[in-house]
Amino acid sequence: MSTPPSSAPALRFGVNYTPRRGWFHAWHDFDPGLAREDLAQIAGLGLDHVRVFHLWPLLQPNRALVRASAVDQLVRLVDLAGECGLDVLVDGVQGHLSSFDFYPEWTRSWHHRNVFTDPEAIEAQALLLRTLGRALSGHPHLIGLQLGNELNNLVEHNPVTVAEVDHYLDTLLGAARDGLGEARGLVTHSAYDAAWYGDDHPFTPEASARKGDLTTVHPWVFSADCARRYGPRSPEVHHLAEYGTELAAAYATDPARPVWVQETGAPEPHIPAADAPDFARATLLNAAGCAHLWGVTWWCSHDVDRSLADFPELEYTLGLFDSTGRPKPIAEALSTTVAELRTAAVRPAPRATALVLDCTPSTRSVSGPGGAFFDAWMRLRQEGTRPAVVLAERVEDTAYLAARGITELIEGK
Structure with missing residues (x-):
């Protein structure tokens, strides 16, 4: 007799919001009307949420000052999204966005502080997050508050x-x-993918999978040169x-912990534009085959306008909409696939x-693209098996295996 489908909550599908006009520099001249246009376009695809980002230097220009007007902008954006029928996850410390790092001046030059280890820098970030939490608390369309976007991108200049x-x-x-x-x-x-398969990276899989209310993964096709x-x-x-969802589940101590594919996208030239719709469809359908998936949030809503300089080439074409606001073929593919998955409404x-x-920790790369374990998992998948992942330290834990529904173990290669 087969195991009945899970009764887990319905999957969530959304997009990381990048303002069409001015990218995240739009926060310098926040225009609610323009933001509402963008959000209405996103809602028109049938998506149910957005992830949004303010800039750390604008929110907290001094260690002891969180600007009320900047916080109000963020709250207004959350309300605008709600008016469009979208729920919102707010990222707090940005931090890192699309290859650029944003530090307040009180962390730089003569005032340099390691943002991960300096006690006053940590307390300042805590002040920012507490302030944002209080301002957003009670808003009906708030999904929650995230510390920041891929903070582990900052480790090169902040050893930890x-x-x-x-x-x-913590x-x-x-x-x-x-x-x-x-x-x-x-x-x-x-965290970006180095947390999962970067040898000796200080942000660990255990931290991603055991801290916070759920696990987030950002499985990018350019990581470890996967697409090439x-x-x-x-x-x-x-x-x-x-795969990233199943790998994340292996590191969790709670067998029922949800995993959120919080960033994935079709960066050119790694994914040629002609292949992007099929890639989006396959990514959603395959991820939806994971029983503990919370949802998928695409990167990103709108292309970066080419009038803005110095972005890596792939950043200019990641949107579901181009920089004029026109939907691209990938937007239709994503929208159609989301509708199909919602209609089916059957969890695996x-x-x-x-x-x-x-x-x-020193051999973690075996689980990344090009690694022996990654290749073994992919071979099983191509042969028709739907493999989970279990850490070697848990193979004798019968209660844990039973809680995950695992009855057969195969040694990784």
Whole structure:
């Protein structure tokens, strides 16, 4: 007898909001009317949420000052999204966006502070998150508050140890929760792929999978040269978000912990424009085959206008809409696939077969594109198996395996 489908909540589908006019520099001259146009376009695709970002230097130009007017802008954007029928996740410390790093001046030059280890810098970020949480608390369309976007991108200029990262995350997650108080809302954090398969990276899989209310993953096809290594139409590329979801589930101590594919996209030339609609469809359908998936949030809503200089080439074409606001073929593919998944409304059964991952922090790359474990998982998937992932340390934990519905273990290669 087959296992019945999961009764988990319906999947969420959304997009990371990039303002069409001015990119995130639009916060310097925030225009609610223009933002509402963008958000209405997003809602018109049938998506149900957006993830939004303000800029850290504009929110907190002094360590002891969080600008009320900038916070009000962010609250206004959340309300505008709600008026369009969209729920909102707010990222707090930006931090890093689309290859640019944004630091307040009190962290730089003569005033340089390590943002991960300096006690006063950590407390300043906690102040920002508490302030944002209080301002957003109670807003009916708020999904929650995230610490910031891919904060581990900042480690090159802010050296940090694993223990210091854990302290940093624990402190800021606590501050975000304090700010939201008793209000409904997730408290989360995010990291780019090095946290999952970068050898000795100080942001660890355990931190991503065990801290905060759910796990977020950002499975990008350019990480570890995945698309160039295997090809833009390859199974490895089409199943990358699914794989990232299952890898994240393996590191969680709670077998029921949800995983959010919070960023994935079709960057040219890694994914040629002609292949982008098929890539989007395959990514959503395959990720939806994970029983513990919370949802998928595409990167991003609107292309960066080419009048803006110095972005990496791939950043100019990642949108569902071009820089004039016209929907691209990938937008139609995404919208249609989301509608199909919502109509089907059947969540998959747990995966009974799992591939065993045995690695150390220094050999974590075996689980990334080009690694032996990654390739073994993809071979199983192409052969028709729907493999989960189990850490070697959990293979004797019968209660844990039963909770995940796993009945067969295969040694990773």
